[in-house]
Amino acid sequence: MFAVLKVKMLVYKTQLPILIGFIAMMLIFTYIFGASFSSSGSVKRKAYIVDKANNNISDMLITKLKDNKVIDFKIIDYDKAVNNVEKSKGIGAIVIEENNDSLKLSVMSITMNQDIMMLKNLLSSVSNAFSNDIKLSDITFDYLNKSGVEVDNNTLRDDVTKEIGDLRTTKRFYKTTSKYINSDSYGYNHLKHTLAGFALFFSLFLVFFGIGNIIDEKKDFVWQRQLVSPIKNSYILSGNLIATFIIGFFNILVMVYGGKYLFHIDWGKSDIGILIVLGAFIFTITCLGLFIASFFKTMQQLSAIVPVISVSTSMLGGCMWPLEIVQSKALLFIANLTPQKWALEGVSDLIMYGQGIDSIVKPVLVLLLMGTIYLVLGIRLTRRSKILSS
Numbered sequence: 001m002f003a004v005l006k007v008k009m010l011v012y013k014t015q016l017p018i019l020i021g022f023i024a025m026m027l028i029f030t031y032i033f034g035a036s037f038s039s040s041g042s043v044k045r046k047a048y049i050v051d052k053a054n055n056n057i058s059d060m061l062i063t064k065l066k067d068n069k070v071i072d073f074k075i076i077d078y079d080k081a082v083n084n085v086e087k088s089k090g091i092g093a094i095v096i097e098e099n100n101d102s103l104k105l106s107v108m109s110i111t112m113n114q115d116i117m118m119l120k121n122l123l124s125s126v127s128n129a130f131s132n133d134i135k136l137s138d139i140t141f142d143y144l145n146k147s148g149v150e151v152d153n154n155t156l157r158d159d160v161t162k163e164i165g166d167l168r169t170t171k172r173f174y175k176t177t178s179k180y181i182n183s184d185s186y187g188y189n190h191l192k193h194t195l196a197g198f199a200l201f202f203s204l205f206l207v208f209f210g211i212g213n214i215i216d217e218k219k220d221f222v223w224q225r226q227l228v229s230p231i232k233n234s235y236i237l238s239g240n241l242i243a244t245f246i247i248g249f250f251n252i253l254v255m256v257y258g259g260k261y262l263f264h265i266d267w268g269k270s271d272i273g274i275l276i277v278l279g280a281f282i283f284t285i286t287c288l289g290l291f292i293a294s295f296f297k298t299m300q301q302l303s304a305i306v307p308v309i310s311v312s313t314s315m316l317g318g319c320m321w322p323l324e325i326v327q328s329k330a331l332l333f334i335a336n337l338t339p340q341k342w343a344l345e346g347v348s349d350l351i352m353y354g355q356g357i358d359s360i361v362k363p364v365l366v367l368l369l370m371g372t373i374y375l376v377l378g379i380r381l382t383r384r385s386k387i388l389s390s
Helices: 002-014 016-037 056-066 078-086 114-146 153-170 190-211 213-219 222-227 233-262 271-293 299-317 329-335 339-351 357-389
Strands: 045-051 071-075 093-099 102-108
Touching: 016 190, 016 233, 045 056, 045 078, 045 114, 056 071, 056 093, 056 102, 056 114, 071 114, 078 093, 078 102, 102 114, 190 233, 190 271, 190 299, 190 339, 233 271, 271 299, 271 339, 271 357, 299 329, 299 339, 339 357
Parallel strands: 045 071, 045 093
Antiparallel strands: 093 102
16 A cells, blocks of 8 residues: 555646646735735625614614624514525524514524524623613603603614713723634634635546546556555555555645645634545545546546535535525435535634634534545445456
8 A cells, every 4th residue: 555655646646737837826815815805805795674662772783783893684574584594595683573662583493503693692782781781771761851851762872872872982991802703803704715615626626637647547547557556455555546646635734724824814723623524525525536537538528516415515515605695405405415515614614703622523423424535435336446457
């Protein structure tokens, strides 16, 4: 196995200038595309507000909610909110109802995920601050009223909440830390999504064509001679797979740390978690490349099909755009069958939503399962080739 691996690495060594140029172009184009698609680098998630109270207090609360930097709120009626949430056209909805002299707030959603937690945290934070502002306004109104000063209560509430809100945003009397979602640090970020998505997308080409060296060996009958030689079949496969994995993982390292130090992309607090997810992804597409290469006899045939597979699966897997904007349940189901979807989900949880390393367990397990299936199929086809060659 080590002899086969050494030969493969020597082949890559002769192609080192081409590999470096390819990786450099990937990094540059990824940053250009990411920066051009979003001038601010971030996009607000969509959610809805149903205002059943429809009074001055609810209007003021809605204004406060709309001032946030994470979620883009739209006011709609209850039936439309239910329909949109059921069709996943937003992360959820906030329902505001009148309850005696106060407001009743509730969150409408289908499933519990990090987006809903973000919505609930935002609602809790804004409503608590708003409640305190209203209490301060009422106390001030009572004091002025007892002092004989005539003032409209609604006007006073508007002024007090505005002044207190401005004071919170412009003045800082203490410093604190929090493990909860920070709107300035977490949330969907287009540049991060693009860098991660294109890193996965470009890696497909490098890995597929790397494992495609088997096809050149088939053309020159080197592969067939290896299969009928005393060298174990597992050694031949392992040498090819490990060499391709090393090159693919090196590409990922350059994309991650190149983006981190050249373009100041924040990849989160867990480099180990990022590398585990991406390593599992490289394993999966390496095994997928072995499976695909088994069907072709020339590099021209492989070159024709690789762009189709890479582009289509990357689009379906969310590398080009967030899957949250996709409404078709059929397309979302197909996305679950692509390695890119699971790799991007794991990376996004770490770098955009501040999740811990435990959040990548499911994506990594799914990727390893996919890779194992492709590996088994690739080995079966390889054994078939050995029988035919005998």
